[in-house]
Amino acid sequence: xxxxxxxxxxxxxxxxxxxxxxxxxxxxHRSVSWYQQTPGQGLxxxxxxxxxTQRNKGNFxxxxxxxxxxxxxxxxxxSTLELGDSALYLCASRATPSTDTxxxxxxxxxxxx
Amino acid sequence: DQQVKQNSPSLSxxxxxxxxxxxxxxxxxxxYFLWYKKYPAEGPTFLISISSIKDKNEDGRFTVFLNxxxxxxxxxxxxxxxxxxxxxxxxxxxxGGADGLTFGKGTHLIIQP
Numbered sequence: 412x413x414x415x416x417x418x419x420x421x422x423x424x425x426x427x428x429x430x431x432x433x434x435x436x437x438x439x440h441r442s443v444s445w446y447q448q449t450p451g452q453g454l455x456x457x458x459x460x461x462x463x464t465q466r467n468k469g470n471f472x473x474x475x476x477x478x479x480x481x482x483x484x485x486x487x488x489x490s491t492l493e494l495g496d497s498a499l500y501l502c503a504s505r506a507t508p509s510t511d512t513x514x515x516x517x518x519x520x521x522x523x524x
Numbered sequence: 525d526q527q528v529k530q531n532s533p534s535l536s537x538x539x540x541x542x543x544x545x546x547x548x549x550x551x552x553x554x555x556y557f558l559w560y561k562k563y564p565a566e567g568p569t570f571l572i573s574i575s576s577i578k579d580k581n582e583d584g585r586f587t588v589f590l591n592x593x594x595x596x597x598x599x600x601x602x603x604x605x606x607x608x609x610x611x612x613x614x615x616x617x618x619x620g621g622a623d624g625l626t627f628g629k630g631t632h633l634i635i636q637p
Contacts, residue, residue: 415567444624454568454613456624467624501567503625511556511575511617513625515567 415516436504443485530628543601547614554616
C-alpha cells in the first residue's frame with residue numbers, strides 16, 4: 412500500500428506571496444491532518460480534515476487554511492507569507508478521526524525569503 | 525506551555541546496549557501516546573503506541589512504559605542498533621481522538637559502534 416505523499420517536496424517563496432501544498436493520504440484513509448515543524452517550536456498541529464470538513468484547528472493565524480476533496484486529498488494554503496513561515500510542513504493520514512495512529516508523509520520544506 | 529516534554533535533547537548509547545528515552549506530560553486528558561522516529565529530510569515514522577489504560581506495550585525490540593500517576597512514559601530499545609540513530613518524538617492525543625497530536629521537542633539518539 413502506498414504511503415502518504417506530499418507535493419512539492421521543496422518550495423522557495425518570497426514574503427507576501429501565497430503558497431499551496433498538497434497531500435494524498437494512504438488509500439482508504441479519510442482523515443488528513445497538517446503539522447508544522449520548526450527548530451524553535453517543534454511539531455505543531457495545524458488542522459484536521461475529515462469528509463471534506465475541518466474538524467479541529469490548532470493555534471495558528473487565519474493565513475493558514477486548508478481544504479479536503481471528495482477523494483480525501485487535501486491542500487493547505489498559506490497567504491501573505493512571512494519569514495517565520497519557513498518550516499517543514501507535514502501531512503498525516505488515518506482511517507478516521509477515531510483511529511489512534513497517524514501516518515506521516517515526507518513533508519514539504521518551505522523556505523520564505 | 526509545553527504539555528509534552530522530552531528533557532534530553534540528545535542521548536548517546538553504545539551498540540547492543542539498552543536505549544531509554546523519556547517523556548513527561550502535564551495534561552491528564554491525554555488518553556493515547558505514540559512514539560515516532562524521524563530521519564533528516566523524512567517524515568516521522570510510527571514506532572509504537574500505548575493507551576492510557578495500559579502500563580506497557582511491547583513490539584519486538586521496542587517497549588513503551590506508561591506511569592500515569594507520574595505522567596511519565598519511556599521508550600526502551602533493546603538491543604540498540606546503528607539504524608536506530610534518529611530523532612525520537614513522543615506524542616500525545618487528547619480524549620476522544622478529536623484533537624491533533626501534541627509532540628515533544630524530540631530526543632536525538634546516537635548509537636555508537
